[in-house]
Amino acid sequence: MALPRAAVVALDACYYGAAMGLGWALVTAAGHAAAVYGRLAALSDSGGRARALLEEWLETLSFGYLGDASDHAGQVSLLAEAAARHDHLARLYGVALGGLSAVFLGWKLWRWYRGGNLAEALRHGLGVSGVFLAVGVAAPIFTLSAFGDVPVLGRVVLSHEVKSVLSMIAGLVDGGNLFVAVLLALFSVVTPVVKMVLSLMVLGLAHGRGRRLALATIHHVGRWSMTDVFVVAVLLAFLAANQARTTDAAVGIGLYFFAAYALLSLAVGQLLVHFEGRLTSPPGDAR
Numbered sequence: 001m002a003l004p005r006a007a008v009v010a011l012d013a014c015y016y017g018a019a020m021g022l023g024w025a026l027v028t029a030a031g032h033a034a035a036v037y038g039r040l041a042a043l044s045d046s047g048g049r050a051r052a053l054l055e056e057w058l059e060t061l062s063f064g065y066l067g068d069a070s071d072h073a074g075q076v077s078l079l080a081e082a083a084a085r086h087d088h089l090a091r092l093y094g095v096a097l098g099g100l101s102a103v104f105l106g107w108k109l110w111r112w113y114r115g116g117n118l119a120e121a122l123r124h125g126l127g128v129s130g131v132f133l134a135v136g137v138a139a140p141i142f143t144l145s146a147f148g149d150v151p152v153l154g155r156v157v158l159s160h161e162v163k164s165v166l167s168m169i170a171g172l173v174d175g176g177n178l179f180v181a182v183l184l185a186l187f188s189v190v191t192p193v194v195k196m197v198l199s200l201m202v203l204g205l206a207h208g209r210g211r212r213l214a215l216a217t218i219h220h221v222g223r224w225s226m227t228d229v230f231v232v233a234v235l236l237a238f239l240a241a242n243q244a245r246t247t248d249a250a251v252g253i254g255l256y257f258f259a260a261y262a263l264l265s266l267a268v269g270q271l272l273v274h275f276e277g278r279l280t281s282p283p284g285d286a287r
Contacts, residue, residue, distance in 0.1 A: 015104045016127065019097060023135045026093035030139045030253055033086035034162035040079040041145060041160035094253050097135070101128050118271070119203045125268040126196050129261050133192055136258030137165040143250040164254055165189065192265065199272060
């Protein structure tokens with residue numbers, strides 16, 4: 001039994017509302033986790049380790065009357081628990097968003113298989129890929145910590161960085177590397193958005209010059225899309241950094257959504273070609 005059009009529209013609105021809410025919650029939780037991990041790393045750098053060691057010596061020499069070594073350890077423990085909690089929440093939101101999106105796309109593909117409109121399925125494929133792209137560029141994609149052994153202090157954190165696509169662009173701008181920042185923004189943010197907008201135009205326009213122009217533009221813009229190259233580069237950097245004994249690298253949840261966007265965008269692009277072929281087939285063609 002087919003659902004009424006109003007019910008379908010209501011379900012679509014529910015999905016996008018829930019997806020945007022989950023995406024916002026994911027990015028917020030991941031940002032909080034990154035901030036707390038940064039504070040935790042600051043307590044383990046050379047300055048933090050020196051203060052902790054001084055507090056420990058004072059507490060020992062004064063038989064517990066001076067120094068706050070126990071307070072320092074308690075602060076470290078509380079920060080570690082808070083960071084793990086925010087990180088766990090971000091992962092839960094990510095699983096919920098991915099699962100909900102998979103169910104939603106499966107439903108749209110099932111409706112198409114049952115005789116529905118392929119254009120509608122493609123539009124929602126683009127919509128879901130847009131949600132994934134937004135989460136992918138805003139959420140952390142990479143965490144890198146460098147360690148070193150310092151006399152007396154022991155093992156300390158030399159640097160700790162949590163990067164997202166947007167934070168990398170902002171960091172490059174602040175560092176004066178405007179050209180590289182523009183390239184990163186162009187290939188990782190602007191080009192995917194332009195491709196999605198043009199694809200929606202192709203699905204909405206009737207046959208004519210505007211449709212052909214949009215398709216040609218998608219074809220040429222696709223040549224300059226470096227999303228897959230960007231994902232592979234980050235993964236290779238992660239693997240290389242993780243091989244070093246003085247570094248600790250971790251892939252952030254944003255990279256998974258960025259990669260999911262790349263795969264979904266590729267699938268929608270292939271179906272879009274098939275969709276266009278069906279539209280341009282002459283009446284009675286058996287293709």
